[in-house]
Amino acid sequence: MGGAFKIGRFSGIDVRVHWTFFLLLAYFAFIGYRASGSLLGALTDTVTIVALFICVLLHEFGHSLVAQRLGLEILSITLLPLGGVSNLESLPEKPSDEVKITLAGPLVNVVLAPIFFGVGLLLGAVPRMPTDLFTGIGSVGQFFFYLGYLNVVLAVFNLIPAFPLDGGRVLRALLAIRLGALRATDISSRVGQLFAAAFFLIGLLGGNFLLALVALFIFFGATGEAQMVRQQETTRGLSVSEVMGTKSRTETVTPYHTFGQVLDSVIHGYQEDFPVVEDGHLVGMITREEIMAAAHSPERYSSVRELMKTNVPTISSQADLFEEALPILQQSGLRALPVTEKGELVGMLTIEDVGQASLLRRLPREVSRIGNRTTSQETASR
Numbered sequence: 001m002g003g004a005f006k007i008g009r010f011s012g013i014d015v016r017v018h019w020t021f022f023l024l025l026a027y028f029a030f031i032g033y034r035a036s037g038s039l040l041g042a043l044t045d046t047v048t049i050v051a052l053f054i055c056v057l058l059h060e061f062g063h064s065l066v067a068q069r070l071g072l073e074i075l076s077i078t079l080l081p082l083g084g085v086s087n088l089e090s091l092p093e094k095p096s097d098e099v100k101i102t103l104a105g106p107l108v109n110v111v112l113a114p115i116f117f118g119v120g121l122l123l124g125a126v127p128r129m130p131t132d133l134f135t136g137i138g139s140v141g142q143f144f145f146y147l148g149y150l151n152v153v154l155a156v157f158n159l160i161p162a163f164p165l166d167g168g169r170v171l172r173a174l175l176a177i178r179l180g181a182l183r184a185t186d187i188s189s190r191v192g193q194l195f196a197a198a199f200f201l202i203g204l205l206g207g208n209f210l211l212a213l214v215a216l217f218i219f220f221g222a223t224g225e226a227q228m229v230r231q232q233e234t235t236r237g238l239s240v241s242e243v244m245g246t247k248s249r250t251e252t253v254t255p256y257h258t259f260g261q262v263l264d265s266v267i268h269g270y271q272e273d274f275p276v277v278e279d280g281h282l283v284g285m286i287t288r289e290e291i292m293a294a295a296h297s298p299e300r301y302s303s304v305r306e307l308m309k310t311n312v313p314t315i316s317s318q319a320d321l322f323e324e325a326l327p328i329l330q331q332s333g334l335r336a337l338p339v340t341e342k343g344e345l346v347g348m349l350t351i352e353d354v355g356q357a358s359l360l361r362r363l364p365r366e367v368s369r370i371g372n373r374t375t376s377q378e379t380a381s382r
């Protein structure tokens with residue numbers, strides 16, 4: 001992410017802060033100073049925001065450390081004025097993994113809240129919320145009590161099922177078990193957009209512009225991630241039959257074809273590799289290599305049978321394109337593989353077919369998780 005710089009590293013994960021975060025600190029310091037008329041007031045605010053973002057960071061580490069244990073690579077965690085973002089190299093494949101990773105974040109806040117409440121009470125806090133963040137935190141005990149409250153808010157707000165908030169991710173994962181990732185993402189991002197529209201209206205009508213801003217982030221986050229998943233899913237599980245050249249478009253030869261006939265096909269057609277079929281069964285393949293070598297050979301080959309490769313790997317039309325067919329194609333050293341169904345030739349899969357499919361498959365390298373975009377909204381609303 002541009003404009004962010006590294007402040008540390010833990011468990012192999014870079015922690016980064018976006019420069020706009022310091023605008024937020026300066027803003028709250030200014031508000032605190034104006035409200036209290038003292039530098040102490042400015043400092044209290046700044047310290048509160050920093051403490052809140054440490055909780056946000058711990059929340060993100062909750063996600064990231066569980067993701068790491070499940071074998072996913074975490075690139076970095078970035079703190080933004082509206083919350084934290086964990087950059088995962090890829091999204092979890094299994095819905096149950098996504099649930100575990102997602103719930104680990106709010107769980108951190110659920111654990112932190114009673115700890116802060118306890119510390120606050122031990123330090124003599126009165127169990128009530130400050131009426132005003134900027135002048136209301138009168139003691140260190142009260143500060144900790146307030147942090148406990150902020151952690152409750154972090155947990156609750158993030159669990160709202162407004163995708164891509166954590167609650168929305170859990171919703172998607174649960175839907176995905178029955179409906180598949182694609183429909184689950186469509187539905188949960190629609191729900192997220194509805195929440196976002198409601199937050200936006202409430203924020204606008206209530207004069208809470210930060211809530212309106214958070215709503216925009218949820219809205220575009222939901223839209224963007226739905227698009228990404230759609231792209232990912234449309235090429236996942238692509239089978240050979242979906243991209244291969246079908247039999248009607250594949251020129252075949254028999255073992256009895258003469259060398260001259262095959263040479264003629266290479267010169268006048270687009271195809272360079274020909275499956276050899278005898279009595280409806282695939283018996284071999286003759287490739288451009290053999291044809292060209294034979295053309296320059298002093299020996300006089302008369303038929304395809306003398307030239308064809310017989311130990312040619314084949315691939316089933318139902319095989320997964322990237323998982324199964326591509327490795328076989330690469331190992332064979334061939335530019336094309338005959339595709340069969342029950343021993344019968346049904347088409348040809350070429351390197352070009354795979355290349356075109358992988359163009360569709362290309363994904364952005366960084367997948368951003370929009371975690372708790374809500375954190376500063378809460379403090380700003382009082």
Ligand SMILES: [Zn+2]
Binds near residue numbers: 059063105370371
């Ligand atoms: Zn989260």
